[in-house]
Amino acid sequence: MFEILEKERIGPGVHRAVISAPEIARAHHPGQFIILRTHEDGERIPLTVADKDFDKGTITLVWQEVGVTTYYMGTMCVGDKLQDLCGPLGKPTHIEKFGTVVGIGGGIGVAPLYPITKGMHDAGNHVITIVGARTQGLLIMTEDMKKISDETLIATDDGSFGIHGFVTQVLQGIINKGTKIDLCVAIGPVPMMKAVVNVTRKADVRTVVSLNPIMVDGTGMCGACRVEVGGKTLFGCVDGPEFDGLEVDFDLLMKRLSMYKGPELIALNNFRETPRGCQCALPGGA
Numbered sequence: 324m325f326e327i328l329e330k331e332r333i334g335p336g337v338h339r340a341v342i343s344a345p346e347i348a349r350a351h352h353p354g355q356f357i358i359l360r361t362h363e364d365g366e367r368i369p370l371t372v373a374d375k376d377f378d379k380g381t382i383t384l385v386w387q388e389v390g391v392t393t394y395y396m397g398t399m400c401v402g403d404k405l406q407d408l409c410g411p412l413g414k415p416t417h418i419e420k421f422g423t424v425v426g427i428g429g430g431i432g433v434a435p436l437y438p439i440t441k442g443m444h445d446a447g448n449h450v451i452t453i454v455g456a457r458t459q460g461l462l463i464m465t466e467d468m469k470k471i472s473d474e475t476l477i478a479t480d481d482g483s484f485g486i487h488g489f490v491t492q493v494l495q496g497i498i499n500k501g502t503k504i505d506l507c508v509a510i511g512p513v514p515m516m517k518a519v520v521n522v523t524r525k526a527d528v529r530t531v532v533s534l535n536p537i538m539v540d541g542t543g544m545c546g547a548c549r550v551e552v553g554g555k556t557l558f559g560c561v562d563g564p565e566f567d568g569l570e571v572d573f574d575l576l577m578k579r580l581s582m583y584k585g586p587e588l589i590a591l592n593n594f595r596e597t598p599r600g601c602q603c604a605l606p607g608g609a
């Protein structure tokens with residue numbers, strides 16, 4: 324159970340793995356996440372399920388190396404097993420035929436956006452996807468997104484690939500052209516989601532964001548994942564992870580996310596001093 328069946332690096336510090344998890348694959352809906360532990364003493368980390376295969380009983384996880392556990396997972400290989408996988412957790416995305424849906428994925432946020440985009444496309448929406456990253460090397464899953472989108476626009480902050488600019492500028496361009504957007508779904512770094520909402524608020528576009536607060540149990544018991552939405556305190560794990568972006572207090576979320584930066588850095592530096600495991604090569608030998 325929870326064996327890694329496939330694994331590849333899809334970008335610098337970004338990995339994709341197919342995991343055997345038949346029960347989760349059977350029950351999962353777009354927008355939901357899992358919490359995993361790599362080993363008995365490991366920390367619990369939440370990851371959104373990027374894809375699933377009902378018939379094969381597998382789920383796909385995509386993660387970026389940011390902390391001890393995600394770095395450790397980067398050193399795991401095909402055949403290794405994860406200790407626990409708990410899920411699916413959180414509320415599924417509300418999917419229906421809205422009309423025109425704009426999906427915006429920034430950096431690693433493209434991975435959780437993928438199943439939502441797929442669901443929106445399958446429901447008959449006209450899907451416009453904006454995929455963004457700081458630079459070309461950090462773009463992920465662009466070909467996957469093209470397959471499930473009616474239009475795909477790619478942007479890099481430094482202009483090294485696609486449109487030169489931020490995803491918000493691309494979104495503003497779509498709005499300026501007079502396109503009627505019925506729903507916008509934005510997933511990525513908190514400042515990006517905040518910036519997207521600043522654009523959609525002015526254009527009166529309903530906007531859903533998927534939040535990534537610090538989580539521990541993922542079932543509504545510890546309160547670590549508190550977020551403020553519309554002046555109310557809600558739990559990211561059981562009330563979300565998706566919320567009305569126009570109502571989210573992004574500044575508070577950013578403050579809470581940085582609370583453990585110091586200890587996280589110390590733990591990561593200690594971990595990095597210990598060489599371990601295999602490192603799957605980047606496609607092309609990079």
Ligand code: FES
Nearest residue numbers: 541543545546560
């Ligand atoms: S992670 Fe504990 S209440 Fe949400």
